[in-house]
Amino acid sequence: MRASDRNLVLTLALATAGVLASSGPAVAAAASAAGATAAATEPGTAASRTVDHTHPGKYGFGMPVTARQIEPWNINVFGDGRNLPPGSGTVMAGHKLFDAQCASCHGAKGEGGMGDRLAGGMGTLTAAKPVLTVGSYWPYAPTLFDYIRRAMPLNAPQSLSNDEVYAVAGYVLFLNGLVKEHDRINAASLKNLKMPNRNGFIEDPRPDVR
Numbered sequence: 779m780r781a782s783d784r785n786l787v788l789t790l791a792l793a794t795a796g797v798l799a800s801s802g803p804a805v806a807a808a809a810s811a812a813g814a815t816a817a818a819t820e821p822g823t824a825a826s827r828t829v830d831h832t833h834p835g836k837y838g839f840g841m842p843v844t845a846r847q848i849e850p851w852n853i854n855v856f857g858d859g860r861n862l863p864p865g866s867g868t869v870m871a872g873h874k875l876f877d878a879q880c881a882s883c884h885g886a887k888g889e890g891g892m893g894d895r896l897a898g899g900m901g902t903l904t905a906a907k908p909v910l911t912v913g914s915y916w917p918y919a920p921t922l923f924d925y926i927r928r929a930m931p932l933n934a935p936q937s938l939s940n941d942e943v944y945a946v947a948g949y950v951l952f953l954n955g956l957v958k959e960h961d962r963i964n965a966a967s968l969k970n971l972k973m974p975n976r977n978g979f980i981e982d983p984r985p986d987v988r
């Protein structure tokens with residue numbers, strides 16, 4: 779093991795032990811303890827495999843992340859429709875997909891089961907027992923695309939294509955009476971759909987939440 783490698787392993791060991799942030803005699807004691815560990819660490823062990831010498835950078839390990847590597851993680855769709863992908867799906871196709879992959883948990887008409895109720899409840903938000911659904915509660919339709927693409931079906935998240943997510947989101951909106959049976963759903967239609975509870979949320983005025 780080269781001296782520089784040993785320093786690095788020592789640094790990693792110290793960082794892992796959480797002692798780099800503290801100071802004084804405690805650091806010295808921990809450093810000699812970690813030094814003993816570092817000396818015993820040989821190439822091929824877990825600690826030395828974390829060192830990537832091909833990308834020295836500032837700390838001598840790690841590597842630049844490419845746009846291509848970030849892409850699959852960067853799937854946020856915003857309430858205003860930003861980042862909705864191209865593609866589309868019909869409510870009819872969404873109906874078939876919902877029956878096959880969603881109804882077992884959410885009920886055939888989105889009435890709920892082991893999964894949340896997805897439809898109805900309009901006008902109940904101020905009642906003693908509000909019924910919170912996509913239709914009664916969610917302020918933005920694009921969020922529905924994000925949620926389904928990211929998390930549903932619960933047993934196989936991110937298994938649907940974008941077209942399928944548009945289709946099944948369309949069917950959930952249809953179950954809430956917000957689109958028509960023969961509609962085709964795409965980025966523009968989700969973005970332009972005014973959800974019943976669009977204006978039901980207020981900004982939190984407390985200064986510490988900004």
Ligand code: HEC
Binds near residue numbers: 880882911922925931
């Ligand atoms: C295995 C059961 C299961 C299946 C299948 C399933 N879901 Fe879900 N779904 C859940 C559960 C449980 C939750 C609540 C998750 C939570 O609150 O963390 C949920 C939450 C949701 C929500 C959010 C509801 C809300 O108001 O917060 C939506 C929308 C949704 N599912 C849509 C779908 C769609 C569309 C499909 C089919 C593609 C599907 N789900 C398939 C179990 C399931």
